[in-house]
Amino acid sequence: MKIKAIALNTFKEAIRDRILYLLLFFAAVCIIFSRILALLTVGDRVKIIIDVDLASLSLFGALIAILLGTGLVYKEIDKKTIYTLLSKPIHRYQFLLGKFLGLVLTLFIMLLLMSIIFLAVVFLHTFKIEWSIFITIFFIFIELCLITAVAILFSCFSTPILSSIFSLSFYLIGHFSWGLETLIEKIRPGIGKIMAQIFYIFLPNLENFNFKTEIVHHLPIPSNIFLLSTLYGIAYTIFILLLAMLVFRKRDFI
Amino acid sequence: MATALKIEDLHKSFSTGFIPKKKKILKGISLAVEEGEIFGYLGPNGAGKTTTIKCILGLIFPKKGKIEIFGHSSYSLQAKEQIGYLPENPYFYDYLTASEFLRFYSQLSLMKKKDKEDKISSLLSLVSLEQSASLPLRKFSRGMLQRIGLAQALLNEPSLVLLDEPLGGLDPLGRKEIRDIIVKLKAEGKTVFLSSHILQDIEMICDRVAIIVNGQIVSQGTLQDLISEKILFTEILLSGVEEKEVEDLGECISTHTERLLLKVFEDEKIEKVLQLVQSKKGKIHSLIPRTETLEDLFVGIVKQQ
Numbered sequence: 149m150k151i152k153a154i155a156l157n158t159f160k161e162a163i164r165d166r167i168l169y170l171l172l173f174f175a176a177v178c179i180i181f182s183r184i185l186a187l188l189t190v191g192d193r194v195k196i197i198i199d200v201d202l203a204s205l206s207l208f209g210a211l212i213a214i215l216l217g218t219g220l221v222y223k224e225i226d227k228k229t230i231y232t233l234l235s236k237p238i239h240r241y242q243f244l245l246g247k248f249l250g251l252v253l254t255l256f257i258m259l260l261l262m263s264i265i266f267l268a269v270v271f272l273h274t275f276k277i278e279w280s281i282f283i284t285i286f287f288i289f290i291e292l293c294l295i296t297a298v299a300i301l302f303s304c305f306s307t308p309i310l311s312s313i314f315s316l317s318f319y320l321i322g323h324f325s326w327g328l329e330t331l332i333e334k335i336r337p338g339i340g341k342i343m344a345q346i347f348y349i350f351l352p353n354l355e356n357f358n359f360k361t362e363i364v365h366h367l368p369i370p371s372n373i374f375l376l377s378t379l380y381g382i383a384y385t386i387f388i389l390l391l392a393m394l395v396f397r398k399r400d401f402i
Numbered sequence: 403m404a405t406a407l408k409i410e411d412l413h414k415s416f417s418t419g420f421i422p423k424k425k426k427i428l429k430g431i432s433l434a435v436e437e438g439e440i441f442g443y444l445g446p447n448g449a450g451k452t453t454t455i456k457c458i459l460g461l462i463f464p465k466k467g468k469i470e471i472f473g474h475s476s477y478s479l480q481a482k483e484q485i486g487y488l489p490e491n492p493y494f495y496d497y498l499t500a501s502e503f504l505r506f507y508s509q510l511s512l513m514k515k516k517d518k519e520d521k522i523s524s525l526l527s528l529v530s531l532e533q534s535a536s537l538p539l540r541k542f543s544r545g546m547l548q549r550i551g552l553a554q555a556l557l558n559e560p561s562l563v564l565l566d567e568p569l570g571g572l573d574p575l576g577r578k579e580i581r582d583i584i585v586k587l588k589a590e591g592k593t594v595f596l597s598s599h600i601l602q603d604i605e606m607i608c609d610r611v612a613i614i615v616n617g618q619i620v621s622q623g624t625l626q627d628l629i630s631e632k633i634l635f636t637e638i639l640l641s642g643v644e645e646k647e648v649e650d651l652g653e654c655i656s657t658h659t660e661r662l663l664l665k666v667f668e669d670e671k672i673e674k675v676l677q678l679v680q681s682k683k684g685k686i687h688s689l690i691p692r693t694e695t696l697e698d699l700f701v702g703i704v705k706q707q
């Protein structure tokens with residue numbers, strides 16, 4: 149109940165942010181641009197549209213999550229609205245969870261709107277609705293939840309600019325960390341290899357949520373991978389949120 | 403009568419600068435506020451009033467010390483359910499209207515849905531903001547923000563109200579309004595803890611005060627105990643008499659007009675002054691006995707430090 153109130157207020161605050169509309173505008177430009185691009189190419193036009201659009205959904209979604217997420221908690225501290233909020237009978241973790249859910253709600257609605265435009269564009273080409281696209285979008289959403297949690301974690305102890313840089317690094321590392329796997333295979337067995345493997349496990353692997361190729365090329369997705377990726381996303385998000393609560397619990401608000 | 407707020411040996415320091423250097427802000431604050439009284443927390447700028455209140459609310463964590471609210475640890479929800487807080491220079495979500503804002507905050511305390519709307523409208527009328535109920539807070543003046551801040555502090559029917567400089571930045575009329583509300587809270591049986599450096603206001607409404615200077619409480623007690631009611635001297639404003647004639651009766655203060663301000667220290671001399679003025683066909687404009695004020699006490703203590 150209390151968390152819901154904070155989440156709804158966060159949502160109200162987020163949809164007033166100009167950054168949100170700027171990024172939404174760019175995402176829309178990309179979706180329209182993909183159509184022009186498709187006209188200029190030979191081959192499967194629909195594949196190009198789907199490919200470019202899904203990539204822009206994921207990228208702009210992540211940017212929104214990072215730029216809004218790092219500002220939200222910081223703003224409350226900076227403008228001192230958190231003083232009266234935390235003097236109410238709520239726990240600090242409830243505040244953080246409310247902020248997180250409010251932003252997740254914003255991202256959900258934004259993703260829904262963009263998906264509708266996107267499906268409409270695809271429909272104009274194929275005259276059928278590509279339901280499988282929703283699977284990809286579902287995983288984009290899970291990835292965005294994780295990135296939101298990361299942005300909130302960083303904003304618990306640093307300024308918006310620094311936390312944006314940190315969160316962006318998280319995003320980039322998350323998408324390229326799979327490259328380490330081949331590297332680790334080349335290390336000689338021993339303590340070094342084990343250390344590298346442990347390190348690798350804790351690094352985020354956001355490619356787990358990337359099903360674009362499979363969808364574009366109509367490849368089958370094994371259902372256990374499906375389930376594992378979902379669980380991975382949820383577990384990682386909870387882990388990051390717990391970390392954020394831990395940082396937030398003993399913080400002085402001055 | 404129960405103790406509403408009990409602070410024991412509170413220490414807090416901040417580290418500042420690039421190379422952190424510890425600066426002691428609170429150096430062992432102890433005080434107890436009894437249920438049903440208005441307690442004034444008095445001190446010059448930078449003494450540590452706001453820091454103490456933030457410790458009570460759990461916004462910052464003290465290095466050492468214990469804080470209890472009606473017997474509960476100040477960190478517990480039971481304690482927080484019983485307090486209302488108005489920060490200094492309050493600032494709130496500026497995109498919400500006054501009633502939206504109160505509705506949002508009312509959801510954070512345990513209250514029945516039906517009661518909420520009644521409570522919100524009664525609070526808006528208490529702080530006389532009914533007219534501005536649907537105005538966004540960004541359009542509020544300083545005094546209006548102070549009043550909506552007071553309204554949010556009273557949302558959950560708190561038994562202990564913590565007010566940080568509630569009269570700061572208000573005009574005399576606004577000050578009177580807030581003062582009246584505070585007195586009304588006391589009449590309802592609530593305990594009020596307020597910080598201020600505006601002495602007249604504290605003097606007018608507080609039952610007991612504590613004076614904090616440099617992170618330490620230097621004086622604490624009821625106003626009667628702290629201020630003697632003995633008449634220190636009498637100020638007489640008179641005209642039609644030469645300065646030389648009254649010189650040995652008291653101390654002449656201002657002579658820039660034809661009027662004369664005379665500070666008389668002994669009672670018999672007052673009679674003599676009156677007789678003298680009468681015989682010279684002069685005029686008495688005013689005669690004011692001066693007792694010690696909180697201000698005298700305050701200035702004295704601060705100077706001592």
Ligand SMILES: Nc1ncnc2c1ncn2[C@@H]1O[C@H](COP(=O)(O)OP(=O)(O)OP(=O)(O)O)[C@@H](O)[C@H]1O
Nearest residue numbers: 402416418427445446447448449450451452453454
């Ligand atoms: N975040 C901070 N970092 C370092 N020092 C601080 C911080 N906040 C406050 N201080 C210092 O703590 C001291 C007490 O500050 P505090 O705000 O409690 O004073 P105050 O009694 O409320 O004063 P005022 O009447 O001006 O509101 C001041 O000397 C101030 O410089």
Ligand SMILES: [Mg+2]
Nearest residue numbers: 451452453490
């Ligand atoms: Mg202060």
